[in-house]
Amino acid sequence: METDRMETDRADLAIVGGGAAGLAAAIFAAEAAPAGARIVVLDGAKTLGAKILVAGGGRCNVTHQHVHPKDFNGTQNIIRNVLAAFDVAATVRWFASMGVDLKCEPTGKLFPVANSARVVLQALLNRCAELNVILQTSSRVSAIIRLENDLGADKLDKFRIEHACGALRCDRVIVATGGRSLPKSGSDGSGWAILRHLGHTVTPSYAALVPLVLSPQMFHAQLAGVSQDVELSVFASGKRIDHRTGSLLWTHFGVSGPVVMDASRHWTVAHELGAEPVLRCNFLPGEDFEQVERWLIQRTSERPKAAMRTHLAERFTERVADALLRYAGIDPLLVGSQLSRDARRALIHTITGLVLPVAEHRGWNFAEVTAGGVPLSEIDYRTMQSRKIPGLYLAGEVLDCDGRIGGFNFQWAWATGYLAGQRCFKE
Numbered sequence: 001m002e003t004d005r006m007e008t009d010r011a012d013l014a015i016v017g018g019g020a021a022g023l024a025a026a027i028f029a030a031e032a033a034p035a036g037a038r039i040v041v042l043d044g045a046k047t048l049g050a051k052i053l054v055a056g057g058g059r060c061n062v063t064h065q066h067v068h069p070k071d072f073n074g075t076q077n078i079i080r081n082v083l084a085a086f087d088v089a090a091t092v093r094w095f096a097s098m099g100v101d102l103k104c105e106p107t108g109k110l111f112p113v114a115n116s117a118r119v120v121l122q123a124l125l126n127r128c129a130e131l132n133v134i135l136q137t138s139s140r141v142s143a144i145i146r147l148e149n150d151l152g153a154d155k156l157d158k159f160r161i162e163h164a165c166g167a168l169r170c171d172r173v174i175v176a177t178g179g180r181s182l183p184k185s186g187s188d189g190s191g192w193a194i195l196r197h198l199g200h201t202v203t204p205s206y207a208a209l210v211p212l213v214l215s216p217q218m219f220h221a222q223l224a225g226v227s228q229d230v231e232l233s234v235f236a237s238g239k240r241i242d243h244r245t246g247s248l249l250w251t252h253f254g255v256s257g258p259v260v261m262d263a264s265r266h267w268t269v270a271h272e273l274g275a276e277p278v279l280r281c282n283f284l285p286g287e288d289f290e291q292v293e294r295w296l297i298q299r300t301s302e303r304p305k306a307a308m309r310t311h312l313a314e315r316f317t318e319r320v321a322d323a324l325l326r327y328a329g330i331d332p333l334l335v336g337s338q339l340s341r342d343a344r345r346a347l348i349h350t351i352t353g354l355v356l357p358v359a360e361h362r363g364w365n366f367a368e369v370t371a372g373g374v375p376l377s378e379i380d381y382r383t384m385q386s387r388k389i390p391g392l393y394l395a396g397e398v399l400d401c402d403g404r405i406g407g408f409n410f411q412w413a414w415a416t417g418y419l420a421g422q423r424c425f426k427e
């Protein structure tokens, strides 16, 4: 009977989750394992690699030229050690060894030369096939049960894994179930429930690298499609908790673009904690109120008959200039000489410190990553082995570490997958 066959199924290593971290772990484990070791990847999805395929707009931003612990939120000394074990050069060599050459773009992001995420996924799947890794899809795992006290168990088997097609016994398991972002890809946070049951703690989770929805009264919809460099700060409970400069993209629902995505996790965390975060935007990065006032006074006195729209168009596109002027209550056609002191100050406040009225984040379907997860202090960073359950290893986004936009989250997946895979047969 099928169920009986599944009941007796066993593996030397089971990997729960066949995303970036799980596939990396499978490959490195298969390379390090004794000959004939049986390695099974169990994944709930019908097909593997959904997130790899959508990553980087379908081109897959595999890593970044410069990866530093500061690019991540999480326990810095642990992140530093993990990244040092498998750095960017190792990632580039590894992909080259699988036939995928990477190129560095001016932003520092690395993409496959072929500009195709499918090439990245196919290389990982091909390598798994070469190494006889068994990839079992549609096998969502519901529980991992420790067998130490189970007298009926084969003494070698430490775990029994229950999944949608039956059960699997194994003596080591790597959990790489990701976080909650893009749940339709199969990553819905269910891995945390399994780990909690095994005795791990899981911090609250928050959407990160997520676009932000603005109140409908704001002017974002008029500017949809326009992007510009801005300085963005998040304040919570009166303190500035994040500050960065980069490209903001106006959209029909609010704001997106790298600087917003990176700032978003600070907004979502503070919001969920009830700290009433405020997102403040300076449209002239590096310039403060006084500098912008000096510039504006000079321009309007040099060309007093020119419309305010013309003055602002020196620094902004006309659409943005009009939106900022109207927001400050100024007719874009008003000539510079007629601008009152109060109107000028209102305009400069708008330009250098506009509060973007965030209503909510755009939701888990649009979040690229999850902030939160299993605390890094609960794993041994040299091996990714759980400090609570011998034989259990964790890799990827299931852990409490999230990187900024630019290839950092995949670097975390490759590095943690490498450590867990490479070490799990040696411990």
Ligand SMILES: Cc1cc2nc3c(=O)[nH]c(=O)nc-3n(C[C@H](O)[C@H](O)[C@H](O)COP(=O)(O)OP(=O)(O)OC[C@H]3O[C@@H](n4cnc5c(N)ncnc54)[C@H](O)[C@@H]3O)c2cc1C
Binding pocket: 016, 017, 018, 019, 020, 021, 022, 042, 043, 044, 045, 048, 049, 051, 052, 054, 055, 056, 057, 060, 061, 062, 063, 139, 140, 141, 142, 176, 177, 178, 179, 181, 182, 185, 186, 187, 188, 189, 190, 191, 367, 368, 369, 395, 396, 397, 398, 406, 407, 408, 409, 410, 411, 413
């Ligand atoms: C739209 C988008 C674009 C992105 N672009 C980039 C980018 O260009 N560069 C970058 O660095 N990062 C990017 N990221 C982030 C990156 O994709 C993730 O950080 C990375 O994929 C995490 O890898 P992971 O293997 O830990 O988890 P995941 O990729 O989420 O994989 C987890 C796997 O576990 C499976 N699973 C979950 N629960 C169970 C269960 N109970 N039983 C069995 N299987 C289960 C899932 O089906 C899934 O296959 C992007 C993310 C999104 C959503």
